Amino acid sequence: MRIGELSRRTGVPVPTIKYYVREGLLSAGELTSPNQASYSDAHERRLRLIRALLEVGGLSVASIRDVLGAVDDPDRSVHKVLGAATDGLVPRYANGDESPAAREKVRELIARRGWRVDSAHPAAEALTEALAALERVGHGAFAEVLDDYASAAETVARADLAHVGRHIGLDDLVEGVVVGTVIGDAMLMALRRLAQTDGSSRAYGEG
Amino acid sequence: MRIGELSRRTGVPVPTIKYYVREGLLSAGELTSPNQASYSDAHERRLRLIRALLEVGGLSVASIRDVLGAVDDPDRSVHKVLGAATDGLVPRYANGDESPAAREKVRELIARRGWRVDSAHPAAEALTEALAALERVGHGAFAEVLDDYASAAETVARADLAHVGRHIGLDDLVEGVVVGTVIGDAMLMALRRLAQTDGSSRAYGEG
Numbered sequence: 017m018r019i020g021e022l023s024r025r026t027g028v029p030v031p032t033i034k035y036y037v038r039e040g041l042l043s044a045g046e047l048t049s050p051n052q053a054s055y056s057d058a059h060e061r062r063l064r065l066i067r068a069l070l071e072v073g074g075l076s077v078a079s080i081r082d083v084l085g086a087v088d089d090p091d092r093s094v095h096k097v098l099g100a101a102t103d104g105l106v107p108r109y110a111n112g113d114e115s116p117a118a119r120e121k122v123r124e125l126i127a128r129r130g131w132r133v134d135s136a137h138p139a140a141e142a143l144t145e146a147l148a149a150l151e152r153v154g155h156g157a158f159a160e161v162l163d164d165y166a167s168a169a170e171t172v173a174r175a176d177l178a179h180v181g182r183h184i185g186l187d188d189l190v191e192g193v194v195v196g197t198v199i200g201d202a203m204l205m206a207l208r209r210l211a212q213t214d215g216s217s218r219a220y221g222e223g
Numbered sequence: 224m225r226i227g228e229l230s231r232r233t234g235v236p237v238p239t240i241k242y243y244v245r246e247g248l249l250s251a252g253e254l255t256s257p258n259q260a261s262y263s264d265a266h267e268r269r270l271r272l273i274r275a276l277l278e279v280g281g282l283s284v285a286s287i288r289d290v291l292g293a294v295d296d297p298d299r300s301v302h303k304v305l306g307a308a309t310d311g312l313v314p315r316y317a318n319g320d321e322s323p324a325a326r327e328k329v330r331e332l333i334a335r336r337g338w339r340v341d342s343a344h345p346a347a348e349a350l351t352e353a354l355a356a357l358e359r360v361g362h363g364a365f366a367e368v369l370d371d372y373a374s375a376a377e378t379v380a381r382a383d384l385a386h387v388g389r390h391i392g393l394d395d396l397v398e399g400v401v402v403g404t405v406i407g408d409a410m411l412m413a414l415r416r417l418a419q420t421d422g423s424s425r426a427y428g429e430g
């Protein structure tokens with residue numbers, strides 16, 4: 017199809033599509049004449065993925081480029097590919113002060129849960145930074161929820177991996193993990209708000 | 224204290240502090256002479272909160288202004304204040320195509336869980352948009368995780384509300400909810416990655 021048709025099908029303006037091609041998020045169409053290119057269903061699918069990562073995942077163009085790099089890596093083993101995709105999707109924060117207490121809490125948590133993860137994992141760093149931020153704003157006591165949160169995270173991860181095992185072939189694996197990770201975060205945050213609202217209504221509401 | 228001391232204590236540069244004052248995130252210091260202002264411990268605490276929302280929560284300056292508006296609202300009832308704070312913290316997405324199927328799934332989920340929430344709640348909208356995005360990218364099957372995610376969200380919300388009941392007085396309530404909501408999201412996302420990595424290692428790893 018021509019770029020105009022690709023634009024109509026996906027709702028993405030033509031200049032935006034060209035921008036994604038220039039930024040390396042989307043491969044160029046196949047040239048069918050010196051100034052005309054043809055786009056395939058694979059282009060359409062990739063374009064929808066980019067939009068979902070931008071709009072629902074809130075990822076930057078640079079993050080999307082990194083993540084799609086993992087999607088397109090031909091050297092695939094399930095565990096490595098899962099690791100590359102999820103590492104690229106750990107939110108990164110500006111560095112605050114170093115907090116040895118927060119670091120120790122994360123190390124203890126990983127040991128207590130029996131998780132087979134390196135304590136230098138990017139997500140462990142992100143968790144350390146979040147706990148350090150709690151301390152800085154005077155709400156260090158909130159860390160008491162850690163084990164309940166960890167149980168919830170295990171429930172979620174079990175559902176994620178069961179879905180991977182049931183539905184996703186190796187070809188779709190990274191794309192599925194990326195979509196499930198990014199949109200799954202958005203789902204989980206929304207569900208947390210709904211469950212909080214329900215709980216608050218029961219505890220403090222009028223009836 | 225003078226603005227230079229406030230800057231040293233918090234690590235926030237003086238021009239940035241002045242920017243927050245201009246943007247209405249931080250109240251101006253008390254003038255002690257025509258060109259000198261004095262800042263209090265309350266300023267320092269508020270400044271640390273702003274930094275945590277920016278750096279860990281990833282909120283925009285405009286979102287922070289809205290949320291701090293709820294923090295400072297003198298008209299407080301626990302349920303209303305919790306609602307205002309969490310509503311302001313629901314991530315908003317660009318609108319995609321309307322999806323009646325996604326909307327129906329959310330309505331059914333809320334009924335199935337027995338949650339006392341309006342199906343027009345901003346978080347229900349956010350969940351609808353996330354499910355619609357899954358469909359658009361061809362991964363609608365991922366919605367099968369919804370009930371496991373909802374169980375995890377209930378675990379998290381119970382821990383959140385128990386913390387509120389135990390530790391937070393009415394004065395600190397909104398600030399505590401804001402901190403717990405924003406930093407709690409970051410904690411939960413990091414823990415989800417760690418639990419996924421552990422599960423992937425057990426299912427697909429080398430040993």
